[in-house]
Amino acid sequence: MIVPFAGRSGGTGPLTWGQLAIWDAIERTAPDDHYFNFGRVLKVPGVRSLDETTAALAALLGTHDSLRTRLDLPADGGLPRQRLEEGGKLPVLLSTDDPEELLTRLCSTRFDYEDEWPLRVALVTDGPRVTHVVLVFCHLAADGLGADVAVRDLRMLLLRGAAAGRPAAASPLDLARWQAGPEGRRVARRAAAVWEAVPHQVMFDRDVPEADRADRPRVWRAQLSSPALGLAARAVAARHHTSTSTVLLTATAALVNRCTGKDRSVVLPIVHNRFRQDTARMVSMVSQEGVFVLDGADRGLDDLLAAAGSASLRAYRSAFHDPLDRARGDWVQPLCCFNDQRFAEPGPAPRTPREIRAALPATTLSWPLSQDRLNCRFCVHVGGDLEVSLTADTHFLPRRRMERFLLDLESLLVAEAGA
């Protein structure tokens, strides 16, 4: 079916920093750029009809400019611009299939960035009522936190009707204008200073022998599901008065150092950049890579965590940067990134060694993804209920060493927690 929607305004403008950064990653990963698609399933609260659900959906698109924004791609290969439409018509799939299966299906093909709306929607029906809304986002329109804002708003619209829509946060066009203005340039210069202090280094720069390379495709993902790792990370975070995210990033940097034998570990954490009032509630792609540097990464984890506090702050500051500055300045590109995708991080919590040891047998490892191209060589993702995955280019890190890396991460943290 087709759902018409209308917002307050339209217009065109340059891309925001976050849009530029993801566009660069998309271009480097194409034609496998469906890799960046992601989504959410919303269980519809109460009993809602098709009309009520599509009205809420239309209000959502009317509120958040990002969901009505597509790209203009210049024929000469120059920089894309963003084009906000005042209104339009969204094709929506009606289905009785399993919502998670629909999510996977809608994620599996790349977006048409110029012509397709950046949101794909399926409504799962049971007779006259809609039970689930499946939303798949183009990464140009939202990051994980942006998608969560959209899902929360849609839920409120379904609960309280279209009038419940909150006033929109800043739009991507507003943000692009601010970023190009004097205050944005000041912030960009501060971020640039952090990047410019980091010497060039590629972390995984040695080709592995032919015999060790995976069969095609060359990019694989290993995924570790480890309750013990989760408990250990919380225990270590509690001891060091820090977050599990910092603990995992620091442990990753330490193990990258162990794998590569380099003096300095340079890892690019994906930072949500929602520290500021104007970006906190935006449905948009605001996340960007920051630069996290640990010198002497062969020190013990205890020592490294003491240094990680200020290293993380510099990484956060570096993340809200202008990708055009980055390209012009030829900043460090270690091809090694870390992405904590958890919406709510379980806080630090003391855990007994016994409790952690008891959880070890529940650890499992799987290989959920493989493809030909990716814009990075080594990507650690943290998600769900502490699942850690490593997606790597097997020409630089063979599959057996990927598996080893994840198990070493578990061992390192379990040992650090005293278990």
Next chain:
Amino acid sequence: MTRDEITQRLAELVAEASDGDIPAERARDAGVPLSVLGLTSLSRMRLIDAVESEFGVELDLGERDWTMLDDLGALADHLEHR
């Protein structure tokens, strides 16, 4: 601003940055580092942004300055003598 006024204002900014998780009185009077009070990295970045824009300073985020950024009293001293 006197040092006490600066400390009071910093404590209020901690409360705002932490969405009230760390009340201003606790930030001012606890006498322990902000990380021990549970200031998260998100809140810490909000706090740094707020301090920089309100006091018109740029804080160095180097390893040497970490202790200062974790200690309200030391931060107040720094702002008083800038």
